[in-house]
Amino acid sequence: MHTESDLLMLSALQHLAFCERQCCLIHIEQAWAENRLTAEGRILHERVHGQESESRGDVYIVRGLKLRSLALGLSGVADVVEFHRVEAGGVTLEGKKGLWRVFPVEYKRGKPKSDRCDEVQLCGQAMCLEEMLNTKIENGALYYGAQHKRHEVVFDQTLRNETERVAQKLHELIASGKTPPAIYEKKCDNCSLSDVCMPEAGHRKSVEKYLEEVLKAT
Numbered sequence: 001m002h003t004e005s006d007l008l009m010l011s012a013l014q015h016l017a018f019c020e021r022q023c024c025l026i027h028i029e030q031a032w033a034e035n036r037l038t039a040e041g042r043i044l045h046e047r048v049h050g051q052e053s054e055s056r057g058d059v060y061i062v063r064g065l066k067l068r069s070l071a072l073g074l075s076g077v078a079d080v081v082e083f084h085r086v087e088a089g090g091v092t093l094e095g096k097k098g099l100w101r102v103f104p105v106e107y108k109r110g111k112p113k114s115d116r117c118d119e120v121q122l123c124g125q126a127m128c129l130e131e132m133l134n135t136k137i138e139n140g141a142l143y144y145g146a147q148h149k150r151h152e153v154v155f156d157q158t159l160r161n162e163t164e165r166v167a168q169k170l171h172e173l174i175a176s177g178k179t180p181p182a183i184y185e186k187k188c189d190n191c192s193l194s195d196v197c198m199p200e201a202g203h204r205k206s207v208e209k210y211l212e213e214v215l216k217a218t
């Protein structure tokens with residue numbers, strides 16, 4: 001179990017699930033390069049967080065809710081948490097009658113990715129809410145701006161295990177203070193930190209090192 005003093009940013013889960021080096025550049029070396037894609041994402045989040053909480057029929061919508069989990073050692077802010085009125089099995093809310101099922105929604109600028117980094121981040125939010133509200137959350141949603149569409153995410157045991165694994169790895173990485181070297185992959189082409197990271201330069205270096213080792217061995 002973690003303490004308040006060693007909580008890390010929940011959003012780092014997504015960075016780490018995407019790329020270990022990107023996570024370290026942002027959270028150890030404090031490097032952040034904004035490009036058109038990240039600027040659009042930031043504006044989308046600011047727009048969502050800037051809206052008031054509201055009720056729509058049997059759904060109560062809360063924006064910018066602070067999150068924390070001592071089990072995962074993470075804290076952050078949820079874009080949107082919906083509370084759906086239910087007959088049984090929900091949580092109680094101050095100033096509201098009845099029981100409510102918790103349903104987190106995370107807003108993303110683009111479209112669904114081939115990896116599970118967005119799902120891991122959303123699952124981290126759900127696990128924070130479970131700990132804070134003493135409840136079980138079965139599912140949530142990712143909203144992708146490019147598609148104007150929600151994708152439901154089921155918080156099954158595989159995704160929960162992956163989220164716990166990434167959170168643990170995050171604490172180990174930050175404690176080590178060491179940023180791993182760059183290895184060029186296709187995803188680097190869409191990475192906001194590619195200019196800072198220079199993965200192709202790193203790749204060339206590793207090839208040079210490889211040739212040096214081959215020449216030494218002959």
Ligand code: SF4
Nearest residue numbers: 019022188191194197
């Ligand atoms: S450019 Fe590639 S290696 Fe570098 S931080 Fe981005 S994804 Fe990771």
